[in-house]
Amino acid sequence: MMSRTEQFIQQVALRKYLVIAIVLLCCLFAAYGMKGLSVTNDFRAYFSKDNPQLNAFEMLEQRFSKQDNLFFLIIPKDQSVFSKDVLSLVYELTEASWKTPYSQRVSSLSNYQHTRVDGDDLYVDYLYESIDELTEERIAAIRELALNEDVLLNNLIPEDGGVTGVRVSIALPEEKGTEASREAVAYARSLIKIFQEKYSQVEILLGGSIAFNVTLGDAVVTDMSTLVLITYGLILVLLVVLLRSWLGMAIIFIMISLSVVSTLGVFGWLGYGLTPNAG
Numbered sequence: 001m002m003s004r005t006e007q008f009i010q011q012v013a014l015r016k017y018l019v020i021a022i023v024l025l026c027c028l029f030a031a032y033g034m035k036g037l038s039v040t041n042d043f044r045a046y047f048s049k050d051n052p053q054l055n056a057f058e059m060l061e062q063r064f065s066k067q068d069n070l071f072f073l074i075i076p077k078d079q080s081v082f083s084k085d086v087l088s089l090v091y092e093l094t095e096a097s098w099k100t101p102y103s104q105r106v107s108s109l110s111n112y113q114h115t116r117v118d119g120d121d122l123y124v125d126y127l128y129e130s131i132d133e134l135t136e137e138r139i140a141a142i143r144e145l146a147l148n149e150d151v152l153l154n155n156l157i158p159e160d161g162g163v164t165g166v167r168v169s170i171a172l173p174e175e176k177g178t179e180a181s182r183e184a185v186a187y188a189r190s191l192i193k194i195f196q197e198k199y200s201q202v203e204i205l206l207g208g209s210i211a212f213n214v215t216l217g218d219a220v221v222t223d224m225s226t227l228v229l230i231t232y233g234l235i236l237v238l239l240v241v242l243l244r245s246w247l248g249m250a251i252i253f254i255m256i257s258l259s260v261v262s263t264l265g266v267f268g269w270l271g272y273g274l275t276p277n278a279g
Helices: 004-014 016-036 052-063 084-097 136-146 178-198 209-243 246-269
Strands: 069-076 103-107 113-118 121-126 164-170 202-207
Touching: 004 016, 016 246, 069 084, 069 178, 069 209, 084 103, 084 136, 084 164, 084 178, 084 202, 178 202, 178 209, 202 209, 209 246
Parallel strands: none
Antiparallel strands: 069 164, 069 202, 103 164, 113 121
16 A cells, blocks of 8 residues: 555656646746845844844934945045145045935035134134145145044044045935935945046045945845856756766756745745845
8 A cells, every 4th residue: 555655756747747837837936026036235134123232223323313424535645645636635525425315414624623712712614615725834734733633533534644534424214225325325436436537646445334235235246147157057067077967957957946046036025135244
């Protein structure tokens, strides 16, 4: 007498074409969920909703403000920030950065507000307010002030004055998420391209939490479009070498492909997103 397992196998063998059709339809239905699959670059995806550290961080953001930002790192080739060209770049980049989508505040050497005393009067001014005022004497005064301000030192400028930066605080709308981040980063990259051509003696790099998150997301997309294809190619070669059968290779390849697309599709149906590994 046959066991239930043997009976099941027999029924499958008798209706093999029907079983294959049903399996393919199920796989296609599952794979359709990939349409809703997205890449998330939010670090919160790595934590559960009841994580105490994450909850404390979110409470801090609700009480004060979020810490999303972009940072333009300016590196002069002569390792000196205090020249007319570099300070002009800082001023122009600061002004242009205010137009960054969702920008909330821009901080740099040019718009740093310092206090000076003249007798009984107290004045609060920007470090410098235009390019025209950047004479040698004024640049020397700016250097003296910048390297003796605790707020600026080792924040926007190091002790040797070799590099500086422009920090853009961003208030991302919660409903737009990744789309808003990409919009801000795209604008920042366009600024770098413009000013890099204008000031060839300076290297400009983009950093900050938003740039980091978007770059990780781009890395996932790049890996999926390149490394996955390379992996599939290696699998095909090894299958041909080890099995020495095109039919066997094709069957295993189809099984692997259906498993992959079905798994990704189910993730899409359930509303999950792909997360880049930052470790």
